[in-house]
Amino acid sequence: MVNLAELIEAVETADSKAAMVMAVRHLAAAQHPEAIPTLIAVLGYNNPGAAVAAVDGLVTLGRPAVPALLDQLDGYNYGARAWAIRALALIGDPLALPVLLETAAGDFALSVRRAAVRGLGNLNWEWLAADQVLPAQSQALQVLRQSTQDPEWVVRYAAVVGLETLALARLKSTNRATVEAIAHHLQAMLTAEETPAVQARAWLAFEVLRQL
């Protein structure tokens, strides 16, 4: 059993990009909640390999990492912010909903908006109290629909994926009317959308919903 302090120190003293990636992988593999602050700090090091490993580690730790991720969101370093939003999106804790809504609708960096939009479709709604589910889903739906008009194709693409997953979640919560509304929105995108990749994704999502 390796000492957690040693693993953290290895990250803090790594002297090359490759050494950093290895040190972060080892720390992530320990799956220890006390590694969370160090893993979050790595998101700001401008080292994509290390950031991927840190996000993996945070996502594996899951919900215990969410408060610290929310608390330490870096408003000045959009690289770090994109990775943190990605971690929050993959964990899917509805605690992140306000941050994801705000980021999806208003962040200037497209990689950050893309990750947030993806997260809105990926929340574990059953972690919310029963009476909060529908209001929260409605907020997510509204921002996802707006995001299908984003100037960046990849954000619109993510919004289609988000709408599809939200529709599937809604189906479980028996709100058929919203599912119909999403299907209708996707259908409208099939003709209005000008980027073929997004159009193809809307086609696929529409097909999935139509076959339900």
Next chain:
Amino acid sequence: MGSKASTLAENQGESLTVDQALANLNQTADSSLRYYAAWWLGRFRVSTPVVIEALIGALGDEVDRAPDGGYPLRRNAARALGKLGDRQAVPPLIQCLTCPDYYVREAAAQALEQLGDPRAIQPLRSLLAGGVAAAVPVPGKPHLVQPYNAVLEALGSLGAREAVAEIQPFLDHEIAQVQNAAARALYQLTGDAAYGQQLVERLQAPNLQLRRSAMMDLGAIGYLPAAQPIAATLAENSLKLIALQGILETHLHRTGFPQGGLSSEARQVLALMDELL
């Protein structure tokens, strides 16, 4: 989608109007204003006849000179003309291929690629004269004697099959980026998968810049078998998504989407893209 020039200009934090940009380009007192106006007109796709005429005029500018003797305004004018799609610019851009400024030649080759006019093929081929033996660095400069990457890529996009024999030796050029450009062009000109595979192997290169440029090349040529290796390579998701978009859209075009529906290959690429969001 808010792609109107005015809205976009505000997002850039620099608000110009088309008339102002044109006036800035046509005056000669402040060369930094001219330089910015040329970029702006290309960025916001302002392709009215007066703009094209003014940009073509700027290709002959003698006033704006860089410390290294280059012509910054000519470079930006050439880049803008590439984006504006008016083939009137082809002959003056061809002239730029013999400009003493390397970066003007590079911008002209890229612009001629974008304009897609086969009249550019012969003049571009002439920059390959002397073959690989002549393709050496300029002492003291960070570039080779000619913009080989841009020239090779342009010949590929322009469908210059007659240039295949001249391009092939560049697969063995000592610079990996030049090898990539040659492989990319040869794939476009011959459809031979071996050239696509050569770029796929680059996705394992230890150097991140090389992996990135190979990804962009594979996206640009729409090489479908590269989709999975691109998703798996070590690089930013943003760039992977752009490369996969290129591959997907080439495939959609070939399969007649939307009339023909979605092929199983298209569905696989979409699944890879979903994972990268």
